[in-house]
Amino acid sequence: MKNRFFHFLILILVALTTTSCKNISEVDKSNKKLLLVSFTVLEDIVKNIVGDEFNVKSITKPGMEVHGYQTTPSDLIKGSRAEVFIDNGFGFELWAEKFVSNLKVKRITIANNLKPLFIGEDAYKGKPNPHAWISPKRGIIYVDTLSRALSELKPQSKTVFKKNAEIYKNKLLEIDEDFSLFLNTLKKNQKYLVSCEGAFTYLTNDYGLKEAYLWPVNAESQITPKRMAKVINLVKTNDIPAVFCESTVSSESQLAVARETGAKFGGNFFVDSLSEKNGPASSYIDLLNHNLNLIKQAYSTK
Ligand SMILES: [Zn+2]
Structure with missing residues (x-):
């Protein structure tokens, strides 16, 4: 009860500030119902399925840290007006449970329809990646899950969602097939993916690659000389041609691995967030193409 009172108080206070008034009118301008999404990658996928049927907004913005994001009173206002909150799950949005507990909003969590893979290390031991x-x-x-769940939410738009989902899935299938064909051309020593963070478990698992990384999920601070030495040894022993990092973290340690081993530094992947509009990964399709092209470029030259 006390909690609800404070929540109410916060809503009033925020409504009185100028910056937040801008946010409110942003939501109100459109007559369409609001789908509130946790991060930009998912926002783009949802937009591709619903087209003009809903107003879709992400809580976190391009380039933002998503795992440990701190929700704001303005997010709560958006949440209170949203038809649905859509999140990834598997513990990605550490803030999601608390956020929805303050709201009466329907929720679609993609992870409920996914088979988890585990990273099995440190804080993530036993937890899904x-x-x-x-x-x-x-x-x-993701597309199938959303298309189904949103059709239940708005049955009269089912045909539109299904058609959009098919078109979008074909684009993903094309990327999938193209990458598989490329991987067939690789030698055994190239079938590794060495990155800064252990964020590629699903990619390596689905495409017969081996994953190696400098630190597990979201634990940049855990970079130690021992971990560095382990990766350096792996790269040298297996003559791995390239190592990579991610756009949201420092590449310094991985550049050191490259220098030490003679491997090429293949560039920065986009993972948790899209880039700004004029960046290399401003849509989910672009993010996948950017990442997979980095691998292709780095592995084709040696
Ligand atoms: Zn992450």
Whole structure:
């Protein structure tokens, strides 16, 4: 009861501030119902399925940290007006449970329809790796899950959602097939994916690659000389041609691995967030193409 009172108080306070008034009118301008999404990658997938049928907004913005995001009173206002809250799950949005507990909103959690893969290390021991969208094969499951759930929400638009989902899935299938064909051309020593963060478990698992990383999920601070030495040894022993990092973290340690081993630094992947509009990964399709092209480019030259 006390909680609800404070929540109410916060809503009033926020409504009185100018910046938040802008946010409110943003939501109100459209007559369409609001689908509130946790992160930009998922926002783009949802938009591709619903077209003009809903107003779709992401809580976190391009380039933002998603795992440990702190929700704001303005997010709560959006949440209170949303038809549905859509999140990834598998513990990706550490803030999601608390956020929805303050709201009476329907929820679609993609992870409920996904088979988890585990990273099995440190804080993530026994917990699923949340970054399933990083594999185009799993991306297709995201689309099917959303198309089904949104059709239940708005049965009169079922045909539109289904048609949009088919078109979108074909684009993902094309990326999937193209990448599989490329991987067939690789030698055994190239079938590794060495990145900064352990965010590629679904990609490596789905495409017969081996994953190696400098630190597990969201634990940049855990980079130690021992971990560095382990990766350096792996790269040298297996003559791995390239190593990579992610756009949201520092590449310094991985550049050191490249220098030490003679492997090429293959560039930065996009994982948890899309880039800004003019960036290399401003849509989910672009994010996948950017990541897979980095692998292709780095592995084709050696
Ligand atoms: Zn992440």
